[in-house]
Amino acid sequence: MPNTNAEKGDLAVNADEIRHIAVVGTGTIGISWAALFLANGFDVTATDVRPEAEAALRSGVDQTLPSLDRGGKTSRKGVLRFSASLEDCCRDADFVQENAIEREPEKVVLLSQIDAVARPDVVIASSTSAISITAIQKACTRPQRVVLGHPFNPPHLIPLVELAGGEQTEAWAIDLAERLYRRLGKATIRLNKEIYGHVANRLQAAIFREAIHLLESGVASAEDIDRAVTEGPGLRWALMGPFLTYHLAGGRNGIRGFMQQFAPLQQRLWAELGGPILDPALQALVVEAVDKAVAGRNVAEIAADRDRRLQALLIARSTPAQTEGAG
Numbered sequence: 001m002p003n004t005n006a007e008k009g010d011l012a013v014n015a016d017e018i019r020h021i022a023v024v025g026t027g028t029i030g031i032s033w034a035a036l037f038l039a040n041g042f043d044v045t046a047t048d049v050r051p052e053a054e055a056a057l058r059s060g061v062d063q064t065l066p067s068l069d070r071g072g073k074t075s076r077k078g079v080l081r082f083s084a085s086l087e088d089c090c091r092d093a094d095f096v097q098e099n100a101i102e103r104e105p106e107k108v109v110l111l112s113q114i115d116a117v118a119r120p121d122v123v124i125a126s127s128t129s130a131i132s133i134t135a136i137q138k139a140c141t142r143p144q145r146v147v148l149g150h151p152f153n154p155p156h157l158i159p160l161v162e163l164a165g166g167e168q169t170e171a172w173a174i175d176l177a178e179r180l181y182r183r184l185g186k187a188t189i190r191l192n193k194e195i196y197g198h199v200a201n202r203l204q205a206a207i208f209r210e211a212i213h214l215l216e217s218g219v220a221s222a223e224d225i226d227r228a229v230t231e232g233p234g235l236r237w238a239l240m241g242p243f244l245t246y247h248l249a250g251g252r253n254g255i256r257g258f259m260q261q262f263a264p265l266q267q268r269l270w271a272e273l274g275g276p277i278l279d280p281a282l283q284a285l286v287v288e289a290v291d292k293a294v295a296g297r298n299v300a301e302i303a304a305d306r307d308r309r310l311q312a313l314l315i316a317r318s319t320p321a322q323t324e325g326a327g
């Protein structure tokens with residue numbers, strides 16, 4: 001049975017005492033985490049192995065910070081430092097967020113290096129999209145403090161963080177990470193057991209698989225398949241997930257009514273779903289279709305537009321749900 005937070009004895013850091021966060025790996029995800037931590041008043045020391053990483057981090061953070069201030073002003077409340085030395089980065093940190101390259105052998109070595117230099121009371125969270133924490137923690141001397149803290153891109157805006165432990169993780173470490181993420185306004189979910197790709201990416205992958213199947217089968221264009229999501233179920237998905245959505249599909253009797261009425265239809269739909277093979281020919285077909293759909297707009301332009309509209313959506317969604325007194 002894992003230890004609870006109260007049982008962790010002399011391991012003293014508690015989430016409310018965290019002031020200084022180490023960000024290891026400053027690509028897309030590391031920059032976004034760093035901006036979020038800084039905007040929330042944490043001091044950040046970051047490290048990366050790329051020679052140009054510091055300049056990219058500083059300009060990336062400067063570009064990201066304004067989107068974290070609802071008043072439209074840059075809101076850097078913490079201090080940002082960069083060090084090319086992993087030891088220097090992690091030595092004084094109260095929490096470590098690792099966001100380096102997604103390759104298992106490299107992550108295993110890197111996590112053991114972080115473990116060797118971070119204070120023993122410090123939780124190390126990995127942003128890994130698919131590698132298991134059981135694998136990542138295996139070369140650590142203190143594997144009990146290694147957790148999954150998987151954000152959704154872009155972490156500075158999307159609330160979700162998926163939490164999980166590996167076989168050697170102790171419960172207090174997950175509790176602490178969860179409390180820290182909640183201080184940042186994140187919405188956390190906990191996985192009861194590890195699974196490849198965690199939860200949200202698996203759900204996305206299921207939709208993407210069928211989208212590619214529909215494209216490959218010539219049912220609709222990439223633009224129209226995307227539109228079928230953004231103008232249809234995607235709008236509801238920002239408010240309720242699949243279980244609640246289907247609860248409402250069953251009429252007055254909710255999910256019971258749905259099961260009575262639609263279980264056979266659902267089973268038939270599942271049997272009909274495609275299983276595309278992403279061979280070079282299908283990859284080329286998808287690339288061509290997306291190139292046509294974006295019509296020359298570059299990735300940075302589309303991402304900036306997404307972030308602007310995401311902010312508006314998050315503000316609109318913060319209106320409380322009217323679940324009482326309706327009707």
Ligand SMILES: NC(=O)c1ccc[n+]([C@@H]2O[C@H](COP(=O)([O-])OP(=O)(O)OC[C@H]3O[C@@H](n4cnc5c(N)ncnc54)[C@H](O)[C@@H]3O)[C@@H](O)[C@H]2O)c1
Nearest residue numbers: 025026027028029048049050099100101102127128129153
């Ligand atoms: N991109 C996404 O949508 C997304 C979403 C959630 C989680 N993640 C996860 O976050 C992590 C980072 O992804 P990304 O998209 O930012 O990748 P990225 O390639 O943009 O950045 C990775 C960075 O890590 C650096 N790096 C590599 N080895 C290092 C080392 N030993 N020490 C320090 N820095 C090192 C690289 O130089 C690079 O700057 C991955 O584990 C990925 O699975 C990615």
